[in-house]
Amino acid sequence: MIRAVLFDLDDTLLSLNLAGFIARYVAGASRLLASAARVSAVSLGVPYARSFLALERAGRTDAVTNEKLFNQTFYEATGIPLSDPVIRDLIDCYEREVVPGFSDGIVRARPQRGNREAVEATWSAGLVCGLATNPTFSLACDRARMGWAGLYEEDFAAISTFSNSTRCKPCARYYQEFADRLGVRVEECLMVGNDATRDFARPDCGLRTAYVGHGRPGRAVWHGTICELAGALPDLVARLNERDARR
Template structure:
């Protein structure tokens, strides 16, 4: 019997051009760090820190592990660096232009699942702080209270497609893998849940001209 549904966010619940958004994101975030890094160095550090999360052994949360990698060589600026990230996500992130659509009948489907009492998990790759997720959900007029759990930089210690990420979710919601369904658009990151025993469903909205 199905006990919970895990839902990816980007190009599953919200359909948009991720590459175009990433370029605008970089244009707006790098100036906040200009007193410490050139745009190229900032980009290098950010990518290194994001990619490094794949190696998080789980002893610390993703934010701590991210900052460990990002701040290499400038550890004395760590508090200032996180302050810049936090301020950016709290005030500027939502102003980045983005064209978003949602899958057909998204709201009725989510409402039906709620009526059935099925817990929903926002199982988005936990690379960003919770404030950023709330703003991304707002693109689709969704609110956090639809979900029993949102995975983000602060409450997770693994990322997709590692099995440890899905195991952590299962432990947090107190379910068995075989009773959960992971829904997403990425055949690598999302279908990796199947290795732990979760049922999986690959969406195709993002590949049918919606992004």
């Protein structure tokens, strides 16, 4: 029985150039850290890339949060301790005060048409609504992107961040952790996303996915746009629940 709907953020509820956002974020953060550590900002680009890649490395066996692994990887490459209170305050301020202004230019952020209707349809159907964005950024960065989408923290019962997750999509452990946070089983969740790789759990853990991207993946239980999902959600959930009842 479906009890929760998990929404991806980037290119699902929010249209944006994600690569452009990451590039702009890293450029600004690198300038701040370079000034504090008295190193070249250019020299921090590769360590940032390695740290992001470490989070999504296949075969991870560690039990640490994505934030801790990111910080460890970055420190090993640069000697800069991102967890130091002074450095942390610097980055926190950057993410709160500067990053929200990144929506224009190369980032090209704007709400996906129908995103709020889809979120409201979830709550109206008596389902729990979660924001299951790939947890490679802080809550402050998630808040900035939610704001560009015209959505807010209170629209969701839980939001995945690199501070509360130990894996990234499509790892089944990520989805299981998120379902636990919502108080439901992963097989009681419907994932809504646009990425044919990341928004389908691996290995299969019982998660069903409604696909709002291009193409028609055979694993999807529904295909369409996020705008169409609001109207389709009650029938889709009823169909999935009937299928579960017959098992």
